[in-house]
Amino acid sequence: MIVVKAGGNGNLDMEAICADVARLVEQGEQVVLVHGGSNETNVISEKLGHPPRFVTSVSGYVSRYTDRETLEIFAMVTAGRINKLLVERLQQLGVNAVGLSGLDGRLLEGKRKSSLRVIEDGKQKILRGEYSGVIQWVNAGLLKTLLEAGYTPVVAPLAISHESEALNVDGDRAAAAIGSALKAEKMIILSNVPGLLRDFPDESTLIPHIPPEQAEEYLERYAQGRMKRKILGAVEALHDGVRQVIIADGRTAQPLRRALAGQGTVIQ
Amino acid sequence: MIVVKAGGNGNLDMEAICADVARLVEQGEQVVLVHGGSNETNVISEKLGHPPRFVTSVSGYVSRYTDRETLEIFAMVTAGRINKLLVERLQQLGVNAVGLSGLDGRLLEGKRKSSLRVIEDGKQKILRGEYSGVIQWVNAGLLKTLLEAGYTPVVAPLAISHESEALNVDGDRAAAAIGSALKAEKMIILSNVPGLLRDFPDESTLIPHIPPEQAEEYLERYAQGRMKRKILGAVEALHDGVRQVIIADGRTAQPLRRALAGQGTVIQ
Numbered sequence: 001m002i003v004v005k006a007g008g009n010g011n012l013d014m015e016a017i018c019a020d021v022a023r024l025v026e027q028g029e030q031v032v033l034v035h036g037g038s039n040e041t042n043v044i045s046e047k048l049g050h051p052p053r054f055v056t057s058v059s060g061y062v063s064r065y066t067d068r069e070t071l072e073i074f075a076m077v078t079a080g081r082i083n084k085l086l087v088e089r090l091q092q093l094g095v096n097a098v099g100l101s102g103l104d105g106r107l108l109e110g111k112r113k114s115s116l117r118v119i120e121d122g123k124q125k126i127l128r129g130e131y132s133g134v135i136q137w138v139n140a141g142l143l144k145t146l147l148e149a150g151y152t153p154v155v156a157p158l159a160i161s162h163e164s165e166a167l168n169v170d171g172d173r174a175a176a177a178i179g180s181a182l183k184a185e186k187m188i189i190l191s192n193v194p195g196l197l198r199d200f201p202d203e204s205t206l207i208p209h210i211p212p213e214q215a216e217e218y219l220e221r222y223a224q225g226r227m228k229r230k231i232l233g234a235v236e237a238l239h240d241g242v243r244q245v246i247i248a249d250g251r252t253a254q255p256l257r258r259a260l261a262g263q264g265t266v267i268q
Numbered sequence: 269m270i271v272v273k274a275g276g277n278g279n280l281d282m283e284a285i286c287a288d289v290a291r292l293v294e295q296g297e298q299v300v301l302v303h304g305g306s307n308e309t310n311v312i313s314e315k316l317g318h319p320p321r322f323v324t325s326v327s328g329y330v331s332r333y334t335d336r337e338t339l340e341i342f343a344m345v346t347a348g349r350i351n352k353l354l355v356e357r358l359q360q361l362g363v364n365a366v367g368l369s370g371l372d373g374r375l376l377e378g379k380r381k382s383s384l385r386v387i388e389d390g391k392q393k394i395l396r397g398e399y400s401g402v403i404q405w406v407n408a409g410l411l412k413t414l415l416e417a418g419y420t421p422v423v424a425p426l427a428i429s430h431e432s433e434a435l436n437v438d439g440d441r442a443a444a445a446i447g448s449a450l451k452a453e454k455m456i457i458l459s460n461v462p463g464l465l466r467d468f469p470d471e472s473t474l475i476p477h478i479p480p481e482q483a484e485e486y487l488e489r490y491a492q493g494r495m496k497r498k499i500l501g502a503v504e505a506l507h508d509g510v511r512q513v514i515i516a517d518g519r520t521a522q523p524l525r526r527a528l529a530g531q532g533t534v535i536q
Binding site (some may be wrong): 047048049076079083084088099101103141142151158165 | 312315316317340343344345346347348349351352353355356359360364365366367368369371372373374409410413417419426428431432433434
């Protein structure tokens with residue numbers, strides 16, 4: 001079983017990724033595809049007159065402020081647009097895809113973070129009405145039921161809180177949670193860089209292999225921006241039973257074939 | 269098993285409908301909820317700068333012209349926004365809802381109608397690039413798998429063509445196709461009128477009962493606008509094994525409870 005995370009920031013070759021998913025499924029592999037949607041959510045939020053608002057947390061992370069209206073747009077774009085277009089494309093390639101969000105059947109259940117501590121104009125401030133969260137439980141049974149019946153689940157990065165509110169969750173962490181829950185052999189995180197770089201953004205400084213016990217050290221030393229979450233997701237997944245995590249380039253032809261051949265940063 | 273169709277044109281009491289679905293599920297009933305989305309699609313299409321275009325067919329029916337951009341907006345709104353907000357609400361009411369569109373697992377497969385013969389400015393014209401269709405096959409197995417595992421499917425009115433293109437389909441006809449495929453005991457179509465009216469829009473002229481063999485006659489004689497599709501769906505469903513169809517008021521408190529008590533137009 002392979003969990004693939006792809007997409008979210010626009011310039012991955014989703015066509016090549018779908019073709020590779022189809023090839024794997026045809027070979028009898030069970031695949032779960034988890035996608036993102038930040039970029040398209042920003043574009044559509046702007047058009048709908050509710051532009052995205054990014055905030056800097058007290059610990060220095062930049063993230064989206066997800067008020068209820070943003071959450072509803074995020075759900076619409078990720079679960080409705082991106083998810084269904086991926087399902088359509090996979091069906092055209094002969095994959096019997098079923099699109100789900102983390103709300104459906106409480107697939108991804110977590111704790112809501114209802115406020116953010118942010119820095120604005122040099123001052124600490126608390127923003128309330130936030131709808132994001134951290135996944136704490138995965139309904140692996142639902143995924144297994146679908147996989148066993150021959151379907152390929154395609155998952156949008158929404159979760160449901162313990163109080164049953166829809167939440168925006170990070171796609172990389174969602175993939176890690178699913179990989180862990182399914183004890184997937186491999187998790188492949190496709191990105192717009194070739195893997196973890198020793199000297200970002202110099203792609204010739206790709207780190208080809210990270211021993212799992214040193215992953216947190218590499219995270220601290222080399223990971224920038226969103227790569228931090230990918231490595232964090234990798235560490236969690238390996239800790240919980242995923243055998244191998246590969247962070248690889250999602251902009252090339254045959255991205256999954258390359259990743260499975262070891263091109264990228266392999267954490268094992 | 270009960271198939272419920274609700275929503276599409278704005279003024280149904282979805283809160284009351286969800287509460288009634290929850291009550292039925294709690295009583296051990298298997299329910300499939302099919303929804304619409306025309307109204308919200310119109311609103312969001314306008315905001316996105318691609319306003320809806322309605323055309324009159326040569327046979328006098330008014331329908332939406334679904335070009336590819338409209339189809340993608342329709343998918344986004346119905347499968348992403350309406351479907352996920354319904355799933356969220358049902359989960360809050362203790363129903364383990366799973367949202368699907370007709371694309372997922374080829375749930376609703378049909379024939380694409382790629383052009384429309386329309387009348388514009390008094391002249392016949394052919395509009396190409398249409399993405400709508402008629403359902404010809406339902407993946408009842410997927411619904412049964414979910415129902416047997418304790419989930420309540422919530423279905424958005426999209427289908428997939430034989431060539432795996434996403435299609436806009438009529439929600440009432442989708443509910444009828446699902447009811448038929450599942451040999452549902454009852455199908456309840458909730459509407460913004462109390463049922464079929466002898467003298468539309470006079471609600472005191474409700475027709476309480478239609479013998480199935482006379483349904484087509486009633487259709488010709490009394491049905492106006494969208495009610496035609498509801499009666500047509502009812503006729504199809506009864507023909508294919510649904511035992512009873514009830515067209516009832518979706519604007520009131522306890523709409524399903526009332527419908528099941530026979531308030532509305534019962535076709536049996």
